[in-house]
Amino acid sequence: MQDKIHASYKQLEQKSKYTNMFLRWFLYFVLVVFAFYFIFPLYVMVVTSLKTMEEIRQGTLLTWPSGLNFDSWLVAWGGRGYGAGDTFLKPYFWNSIKMVVPAVFFSTFIGAMAGYVLTKWRFKGDKWVFLFLLFGCFIPYQAILLPMARTLGVLGISNSVIGLVLVHTVYGIPFTTLFFRNFYVSIPSELVKAARIDGAGFFKIFFKILLPVSTPIIVVTIIWQFTQIWNDFLFGSTFSFGEAAPIQVALNNMVLSSTSVKEYNVDMASAIIAGIPTLIVYVLAGKYFIRGLTSGAVKG
Amino acid sequence: MKTLKIEELSKNFGSTEVLRKINLEIDEGNFLVLLGPSGCGKSTLLNIIAGLETINEGNVHIDDYNVSKVEPKDRNIAMVFQSYALYPSMNVRENMIFGLKQAKVSKEKIEEQLEKVSKFLQVDALLERKPSQLSGGQRQRVAIGRALVREPRIFLFDEPLSNLDAKLRVEMRREIKKLHQQLKTTVVYVTHDQTEAMSLGTNIAIMNHGVIQQNDTPENIYNKPSNTFVADFIGSPSMNLIKGNLKESSNKVSFVTHGSNIEIPINGYDFKENYNLDNKEVFFGIRPEHIFFKKSNEEDFEINLRADLSEYIGHEQIMTFNFENQEVLAKFPSTVKIDLSKNTKLFFDLTQISLFDAKTEERI
Numbered sequence: 001m002q003d004k005i006h007a008s009y010k011q012l013e014q015k016s017k018y019t020n021m022f023l024r025w026f027l028y029f030v031l032v033v034f035a036f037y038f039i040f041p042l043y044v045m046v047v048t049s050l051k052t053m054e055e056i057r058q059g060t061l062l063t064w065p066s067g068l069n070f071d072s073w074l075v076a077w078g079g080r081g082y083g084a085g086d087t088f089l090k091p092y093f094w095n096s097i098k099m100v101v102p103a104v105f106f107s108t109f110i111g112a113m114a115g116y117v118l119t120k121w122r123f124k125g126d127k128w129v130f131l132f133l134l135f136g137c138f139i140p141y142q143a144i145l146l147p148m149a150r151t152l153g154v155l156g157i158s159n160s161v162i163g164l165v166l167v168h169t170v171y172g173i174p175f176t177t178l179f180f181r182n183f184y185v186s187i188p189s190e191l192v193k194a195a196r197i198d199g200a201g202f203f204k205i206f207f208k209i210l211l212p213v214s215t216p217i218i219v220v221t222i223i224w225q226f227t228q229i230w231n232d233f234l235f236g237s238t239f240s241f242g243e244a245a246p247i248q249v250a251l252n253n254m255v256l257s258s259t260s261v262k263e264y265n266v267d268m269a270s271a272i273i274a275g276i277p278t279l280i281v282y283v284l285a286g287k288y289f290i291r292g293l294t295s296g297a298v299k300g
Numbered sequence: 301m302k303t304l305k306i307e308e309l310s311k312n313f314g315s316t317e318v319l320r321k322i323n324l325e326i327d328e329g330n331f332l333v334l335l336g337p338s339g340c341g342k343s344t345l346l347n348i349i350a351g352l353e354t355i356n357e358g359n360v361h362i363d364d365y366n367v368s369k370v371e372p373k374d375r376n377i378a379m380v381f382q383s384y385a386l387y388p389s390m391n392v393r394e395n396m397i398f399g400l401k402q403a404k405v406s407k408e409k410i411e412e413q414l415e416k417v418s419k420f421l422q423v424d425a426l427l428e429r430k431p432s433q434l435s436g437g438q439r440q441r442v443a444i445g446r447a448l449v450r451e452p453r454i455f456l457f458d459e460p461l462s463n464l465d466a467k468l469r470v471e472m473r474r475e476i477k478k479l480h481q482q483l484k485t486t487v488v489y490v491t492h493d494q495t496e497a498m499s500l501g502t503n504i505a506i507m508n509h510g511v512i513q514q515n516d517t518p519e520n521i522y523n524k525p526s527n528t529f530v531a532d533f534i535g536s537p538s539m540n541l542i543k544g545n546l547k548e549s550s551n552k553v554s555f556v557t558h559g560s561n562i563e564i565p566i567n568g569y570d571f572k573e574n575y576n577l578d579n580k581e582v583f584f585g586i587r588p589e590h591i592f593f594k595k596s597n598e599e600d601f602e603i604n605l606r607a608d609l610s611e612y613i614g615h616e617q618i619m620t621f622n623f624e625n626q627e628v629l630a631k632f633p634s635t636v637k638i639d640l641s642k643n644t645k646l647f648f649d650l651t652q653i654s655l656f657d658a659k660t661e662e663r664i
Contacts (some may be wrong), residue, residue, distance in 0.1 A: 188383045188385060190382070190383050190385035191385045191387065191388075193350075193352050193379070193381065193385065194379065194381060194385040194387075194446075195387070195398075196352065196371075196372050196373065197351075197372045197373060197377065197378065197379050197399070198373065198398050198399035198402055198446075199373035199399055199402035199403055200402055204402075208387075208389075209387050209389070212388075213388045213389055
């Protein structure tokens with residue numbers, strides 16, 4: 001009897017071993033497939049941008065380029081050097097930088113302040129204020145295009161980088177406030193009480209005590225806002241044109257307005273250039289992103 | 301002159317009444333403990349004294365000066381919080397001098413204070429550390445230090461020990477007691493732990509539902525609870541409250557429970573009001589530690605009760621007896637052997653009893 005039970009345990013043990021092994025290999029298989037699936041377009045883009053038009057015509061999408069040929073990158077960035085009709089990214093890249101830096105700064109700062117007030121200086125009706133701010137997260141951008149265009153017109157800043165800064169700041173505030181509120185909720189209010197007894201005022205408590213411990217959420221907000229604003233096409237194409245357009249709009253114009261032949265290599269290089277800044281931000285601050293998001297999610 | 305005086309203080313949060321007509325006074329150098337179950341309003345009262353909460357009605361005076369509308373920083377108080385509330389981005393030194401810097405005290409004076417206090421609390425070796433690098437006890441000391449450097453008139457403590465583990469809590473309790481003995485500063489201390497309250501306070505104010513139930517010395521709180529709430533709240537296990545009636549005949553008062561022929565004589569009890577005692581419905585209160593298994597003095601009342609339950613806790617045991625279908629708990633040394641389900645001879649120490657009106661639940 002005893003032996004029988006032992007034998008059947010052995011069998012079960014073997015069985016569970018095989019099941020686990022199978023599941024593990026299956027998991028790896030799925031992961032590898034998805035990894036390939038996601039990396040493939042990037043591979044095509046990079047490879048194509050390094051080919052000459054001759055190579056593109058002769059080879060397939062997947063063929064390896066003959067050498068490191070950055071000509072199309074230079075064209076995408078700086079143009080060919082002849083006058084009219086030569087669109088290239090350089091001026092629009094700076095337009096985007098001029099738009100994204102102040103917009104990220106202001107929306108983050110205002111969000112931090114609002115989150116601070118909504119958690120540490122509660123007032124009557126603060127819940128409603130927060131609720132209305134949350135609505136801002138859910139309003140589709142298309143719905144406000146016309147009123148916003150009118151507002152910019154009245155303010156006299158339509159078709160300018162400043163106008164785009166304003167739009168993106170306003171549209172960033174609901175998200176940044178939400179981030180900061182959820183982060184500050186997890187910070188004990190006793191800190192604020194202690195600081196008040198120590199004689200610190202509203203701004204001093206914010207700058208000296210809360211802001212120094214907010215690094216994770218600041219990084220999260222910056223990444224979020226930077227990605228949103230840098231990649232935005234709708235506001236950019238609606239509220240600006242020509243000289244004042246941000247890079248995503250320029251990229252679109254460039255790709256669509258090719259005169260005779262489609263220059264795939266230049267198009268690919270342009271697309272990569274337009275995506276590089278967000279990649280850099282993710283690489284530099286990515287680990288904070290995961291950490292900050294989860295800490296906010298769990299405690300908020 | 302009272303260091304702290306609170307008059308007719310009321311506080312509502314919306315429609316919920318948190319504090320109702322609180323009156324409280326503290327003399328210079330006293331240690332007042334606000335004790336009560338959670339939600340009784342004790343922390344709100346402390347926050348009001350600190351100026352962190354507004355008042356709906358009534359006044360707070362510090363040194364005879366009405367501070368009801370004065371900012372926390374100008375009230376000459378310092379507070380130690382449950383979570384310590386040390387500023388996470390600053391090191392110990394910056395934490396301790398933050399308040400003095402805000403008050404624009406001279407550099408020399410700040411250094412002098414910092415050195416004195418950090419030596420006194422033995423945190424002088426930790427000055428460059430961040431709060432996250434300190435142990436629980438060290439954080440506690442720094443938090444006290446931050447309060448001390450300001451040389452306040454009143455120290456406010458908000459459950460400062462409840463975040464510590466049991467052993468450290470007892471140690472820090474002793475340190476706070478020593479601190480108070482040395483500095484003789486006035487203290488208001490909030491806790492829900494009766495041992496802390498008893499061992500630290502020169503006065504204890506027991507609160508429930510936003511009302512002070514009794515404000516007295518620890519001895520009086522323990523020996524002469526003013527109502528059944530206090531009697532029940534203080535002591536572990538709490539006081540036995542046996543329901544029954546008083547009987548008065550030829551100037552002799554005695555206590556009888558329903559359906560029983562046992563008469564417990566009430567001699568030499570200090571009645572508040574000495575009339576209309578006959579047939580009064582009362583609670584007969586006796587603490588578990590005042591029931592003995594052998595005669596302790598002449599006044600002891602001998603009684604035979606059946607033992608139902610025994611709880612062994614090392615140095616002592618808590619026995620549950622059946623007294624006319626009411627539970628009576630007694631505390632004995634664990635060396636005493638008592639058989640369950642059998643009648644045992646017990647002695648009630650009648651010099652230690654309390655009587656409460658069964659209707660008003662007030663002491664009579």
